[in-house]
Amino acid sequence: MLTNKEILRVAKLNKSFGDLHVLKDIDLAVDESDVVVLIGASGSGKSTLLRCLNFLEFKDNGAIYLEDEKIEKETHNLNQVRQRIGMVFQHFNLFPHKTVLENIIEAPIHVKKYLRNKQLKKGKPYWTKSDLVTNMMYIHRHCLEVKNNV
Amino acid sequence: MPQFLDKIIDSVSHFWSAFTSSYDLFLEGLWLTLKLSAASLLIAFVIGLFFAILKISKFKPLEWIADAYIWIIRGTPLIVQIFVLYYGLVEFIIIPPFWAGVIGLAIHSGAYIAEIIRGAIQSIDKGQMEAGSSLGMTKFQTMRRIILPQAFRRAVPSLGNQFIIGIKDSSLVSFIGAQELFGVSSSLGSNSFDFLTFYIVVAVYYLVIVLVLTAVVNVIEKRMAKSD
Ligand SMILES: Nc1ncnc2c1ncn2[C@@H]1O[C@H](COP(=O)(O)OP(=O)(O)OP(=O)(O)O)[C@@H](O)[C@H]1O
Ligand SMILES: [Mg+2]
Numbered sequence: 154m155l156t157n158k159e160i161l162r163v164a165k166l167n168k169s170f171g172d173l174h175v176l177k178d179i180d181l182a183v184d185e186s187d188v189v190v191l192i193g194a195s196g197s198g199k200s201t202l203l204r205c206l207n208f209l210e211f212k213d214n215g216a217i218y219l220e221d222e223k224i225e226k227e228t229h230n231l232n233q234v235r236q237r238i239g240m241v242f243q244h245f246n247l248f249p250h251k252t253v254l255e256n257i258i259e260a261p262i263h264v265k266k267y268l269r270n271k272q273l274k275k276g277k278p279y280w281t282k283s284d285l286v287t288n289m290m291y292i293h294r295h296c297l298e299v300k301n302n303v
Numbered sequence: 304m305p306q307f308l309d310k311i312i313d314s315v316s317h318f319w320s321a322f323t324s325s326y327d328l329f330l331e332g333l334w335l336t337l338k339l340s341a342a343s344l345l346i347a348f349v350i351g352l353f354f355a356i357l358k359i360s361k362f363k364p365l366e367w368i369a370d371a372y373i374w375i376i377r378g379t380p381l382i383v384q385i386f387v388l389y390y391g392l393v394e395f396i397i398i399p400p401f402w403a404g405v406i407g408l409a410i411h412s413g414a415y416i417a418e419i420i421r422g423a424i425q426s427i428d429k430g431q432m433e434a435g436s437s438l439g440m441t442k443f444q445t446m447r448r449i450i451l452p453q454a455f456r457r458a459v460p461s462l463g464n465q466f467i468i469g470i471k472d473s474s475l476v477s478f479i480g481a482q483e484l485f486g487v488s489s490s491l492g493s494n495s496f497d498f499l500t501f502y503i504v505v506a507v508y509y510l511v512i513v514l515v516l517t518a519v520v521n522v523i524e525k526r527m528a529k530s531d
Contacts, residue, residue, distance in 0.1 A: 232439045233439065242433070247434070
């Protein structure tokens, strides 16, 4: 049997908001190409866990490993760590002043500094394929215009 | 009744002849008003953006600096600020009227613009900053590429309003000797003792400037609404 490389590991993660202890000793391991589903009642802490993994919230204690590297806000440049993690927000938090395509290529071009033309070419297949785009279109009134232009 | 009509026709033709005989002087004044306004509002915008960012800074002393600036400038009349620059500083530095006016108007409008931009920035959903972070963008990058473009769109109506105020406020620079629109009308008024006519003439010039600027702001607003 083929065992995949471990991508993400969480050990004994705890997080409270004031008196509200949301995450209690969370352990989690995700291997390469795993698809993991978190199920829980509303308010049970799914978003909080994801936000901790992307360092938008800071854990109280416990450990987060990304590809066997223990990540701490004190020792790591979090912007660089976040470049290795993709995340979709509960409310999408798309950029309303940008087109669908511009939303997709924003990070590759301005964070990863890939060439714009190359990225525009890469962006195209996603944008016709993905269902995500359908959600995006809802927010972007002029996305149809873009579709016709691209 | 005909007498009454005669009077109106008289006044109108009097106004018209004052208007046509003075337009070369007024056009020079208009040009100076536009230069004063454009230079001061451009600088005011930069000042405003700078202090808006200080104000939302998490580092308290920076916020206090912005608070102090806004408090002092909003708390004192523009004419006092212009006089301080022009007459008050005469022992240390002699600033020509045009530049004293530009600087005075710029630091004055800058305080109001700072508050407008700060409000617009804070009105943007904080999820936008998080979204930028989650992509690995720095705070500065997210501010420049995500937050500010959206904030400016929201600020357009208030900024337009502030620019209109700024243009009309430039009339105060006539009190330190600049022959801008209002200065021209005062001179013509005192030369002819026909103050009423020339103040009405100058009012018409200001009305036209504001009309044009309002139209420009409306077009920009419509453009932005379309691309939102
Ligand atoms: N910033 C915060 N400050 C205080 N309490 C918070 C904060 N964020 C989340 N909470 C609380 O933590 C708990 C877990 O919230 P979380 O959003 O993680 O739930 P969830 O599982 O994602 O719920 P849903 O299924 O509704 O999305 C909730 O009780 C919520 O009110
Ligand atoms: Mg949630």
